[in-house]
Amino acid sequence: MALEDLLPLLSEEAFGAGAARLLSGNHALYEQVETRLEELYGRPALVFNSGYLANLGIISALCGRHDAIFADKLVHASIIDGARLSGARLFRFPHQDYEALERLLAKKRPSFRRALIVTESVFSMDGDKVDLKMLLTLKERYGAFLFLDEAHAVGVLGERGLGLAEEEGLGEKVDLLLGTCGKALGSYGAFVVVSKRVLKDYLVNKARSFVFTTALPPVVLAATSLALKLVPGMRGERRHLRELSSFLRQELSLPPGDTPIVPVIVGEAEKALSLSRRLRERGFYVPAIRPPTVPENTARIRISLTALHTRQDLAPLIKEIKGFLSENS
Ligand SMILES: Cc1ncc(COP(=O)(O)O)c(C=O)c1O
Numbered sequence: 001m002a003l004e005d006l007l008p009l010l011s012e013e014a015f016g017a018g019a020a021r022l023l024s025g026n027h028a029l030y031e032q033v034e035t036r037l038e039e040l041y042g043r044p045a046l047v048f049n050s051g052y053l054a055n056l057g058i059i060s061a062l063c064g065r066h067d068a069i070f071a072d073k074l075v076h077a078s079i080i081d082g083a084r085l086s087g088a089r090l091f092r093f094p095h096q097d098y099e100a101l102e103r104l105l106a107k108k109r110p111s112f113r114r115a116l117i118v119t120e121s122v123f124s125m126d127g128d129k130v131d132l133k134m135l136l137t138l139k140e141r142y143g144a145f146l147f148l149d150e151a152h153a154v155g156v157l158g159e160r161g162l163g164l165a166e167e168e169g170l171g172e173k174v175d176l177l178l179g180t181c182g183k184a185l186g187s188y189g190a191f192v193v194v195s196k197r198v199l200k201d202y203l204v205n206k207a208r209s210f211v212f213t214t215a216l217p218p219v220v221l222a223a224t225s226l227a228l229k230l231v232p233g234m235r236g237e238r239r240h241l242r243e244l245s246s247f248l249r250q251e252l253s254l255p256p257g258d259t260p261i262v263p264v265i266v267g268e269a270e271k272a273l274s275l276s277r278r279l280r281e282r283g284f285y286v287p288a289i290r291p292p293t294v295p296e297n298t299a300r301i302r303i304s305l306t307a308l309h310t311r312q313d314l315a316p317l318i319k320e321i322k323g324f325l326s327e328n329s
Helices: 003-009 028-041 051-062 077-086 098-111 132-141 197-206 218-233 235-251 269-281 311-327
Strands: 045-048 068-072 089-093 115-120 145-149 176-180 190-194 261-267 299-304
Touching: 003 218, 028 045, 028 190, 028 218, 045 051, 045 197, 051 077, 051 115, 051 145, 051 176, 051 190, 051 197, 068 077, 068 098, 077 089, 077 115, 089 098, 098 115, 098 132, 115 132, 132 145, 190 197, 235 261, 235 311, 261 269, 261 311, 269 299, 269 311
Parallel strands: 068 089, 068 115, 115 145, 145 176
Antiparallel strands: 045 190, 176 190, 261 299
């Protein structure tokens, strides 16, 4: 996206919103972006300044000290920070272990007023997808709300790139769905799609990270608006990305999958750094991810594919990784 693509969408005040949305910062482009999101998702949508701020504000607005939050062990730090800020009791379950989640819900849920299950749909450091059907069953069975963070799924999964819930045809059943605009959409900011308008109105008034911050610069909203026009139609790019991900995983003998995040777990932090350095020298920027971002002894390199990559691009990368792994096994 180039600046000249955005100019037709902007009036003269392109860069500084000047104030919070509830004061004078509510630029007309907000209306445009939220209306477009509502058309796409068929539900009310609210834009936040970032995914971090959205998670912080939404979770702390919805839950309080009489409530319980159930979160996958590997969820993003912003979810944990939101849960801590809320004052609710936070229960973590082992990554994607739905039996453990059910045991926790059965034991703990009755003692709390509200329960919120919160998870990512595609995990940021592992690239695996949640079992959404199972989460919805548990949510119904134990009278909980489900908050799905689709930061790594928006743009890349689903017929129109709306995320995993769209891919599985279950969007209507998720209570709150978070998307970020800074990843596949190529802009900045975030949005939440909610089941009822009253929930949107509640967040507008109660989510402190929404109320007490300067609104996004109009130029950012223009970029998001353009992305929301283009991305739903990029089906060919999404197909290519899925195929590329499956191919790369197969070549590296990794568990099957089709999301753009492909981690190669090597164990020790030093090993991940050394592989990342070696790839950098060969022209590949593949960062090492180490504790505390990931659990001890699961340091890794994380490959992030885009629709612009090709199998030819990947051939030398695969060769280098295989070489390193066989020398260091
Ligand atoms: C799962 C997840 N949620 C939320 C965020 C935060 O989003 P943002 O970068 O827009 O603050 C990130 C990463 O940035 C993420 O990986």
